[in-house]
Amino acid sequence: MSEKKIRIGFYALTSCYGCQLQFAMMDEILQLIPNVEIACWFMLERDSYEDEPVDIAFIEGSVSTEEEAELVKKIRENAKIVVAVGSCAVQGGVQSWEKDKPLEELWKTVYGDAKVKFQPKMAEPISNYIKVDYNIYGCPPEKRDFLYTLGTLLIGSWPEDIDYPVCLECRLRGNTCVLLERGEPCLGPVTRAGCDARCPAYGIACIGCRGAIGYDVAWFDSLARVFREKGLTKEEILERMRMFNAHNPKLEEMVNKIFQEVKE
Ligand code: SF4
Ligand code: SF4
Ligand code: SF4
Incomplete structure (x- = not known):
């Protein structure tokens, strides 16, 4: 392990925040502090900035607004490695369930006539917008999935995918x-x-x-x-x-x- 700390970011798109909550509550997170600098993780670090360069970007949530489509590209530009975290980011999540219905119909069912500041779109996996280097699966993923992925990347190796059912x-x-x-x-x-x-x-x-x-x-x-x-x-x-x-x-x-x- 080099002396230099690895900079990581944890970013949330449209999601329930359950993935990052799962990882933020792990005791093992404290053991990472000597080796890792958290550049962005709003749940753990109030002074977080989404436009900082990082070594590893963990992204939770589906791309469900025009603004998120831009954000996810910006995160990719600033990151050496991008990891999609959880079924929202990897597969588009349960919010994609009715993706073949008109967005307006779905929007009306959930939000009625509410006015919002963002421009909604149908939920999509982040790989529809950017190159993803690794996936962590689940809703939410297992804690050991996150530890395995981060630990493997920290020692300069590459996490293996599970390819059996x-x-x-x-x-x-x-x-x-x-x-x-x-x-x-x-x-x-x-x-x-x-x-x-x-x-x-x-x-x-x-x-x-x-x-x-x-x-x-x-x-x-x-x-x-x-x-x-x-x-x-x-x-x-x-x-x-x-x-x-x-x-x-x-x-x-x-x-x-x-x-x-x-x-x-
Ligand atoms: S068995 Fe595993 S993959 Fe299937 S729903 Fe339960 S936690 Fe998810
Ligand atoms: S994958 Fe599941 S737990 Fe994670 S943010 Fe999406 S809905 Fe929440
Ligand atoms: S063995 Fe049967 S119960 Fe178990 S996961 Fe497969 S289909 Fe489901």
Whole structure:
């Protein structure tokens, strides 16, 4: 480790602030103080400045206003490494769930006739605007995800992505499979692992909060077929799969294909 402190920033776009709260409450944050200088993290440091140069920028939240689209580009320009934190930043978050509906309709439902200072737009992942070097998954991510990512970057190495599904951790824990044994619509087979199958361990079906293991490798079509056989309608399947995967460009096509099979 060099003598020079690593400058980090933690920035929030449209979000619930749950990711940074999760990390700000970690005791281990105090142990970072000798090695890290916090240039921007409003939850921890009142004297924070969003336009300071940093070595690592952690960004939470989706790009949901025109102003955030500009902010995220400015953060990228000022950062050597950018890490997207949480499902809002990585996948667009639950606020993207109804992304195919007109923005005006959604806006009216939530805010009515309220006047705001910013220019709203449909929520998007930050990678739609800037190059992202690394993702931390989850809603919110696990504390160890943040420690692993920051710790690995601090020693000059590069964090590895998890490329296997929640099912793997679930079976290793010996959980009852809520999909096969109770017919519940569990998204574990297409969702990136790392949470130690927290929800199935409590007998609750995974809703996919860590996002797909990769849009190119996650078999939403095969899982849709299983859900169909368990009695779910196409609309119910799409509703569930879109929650954290609304920006998957192939999702609708994959689910439609499965219901097409029934007609043929
Ligand atoms: S990913 Fe989840 S916990 Fe994090 S800011 Fe978004 S909604 Fe909140
Ligand atoms: S409960 Fe869900 S995550 Fe666990 S094995 Fe079954 S489908 Fe996979
Ligand atoms: S089981 Fe699924 S919904 Fe639950 S924490 Fe893990 S990824 Fe998220």
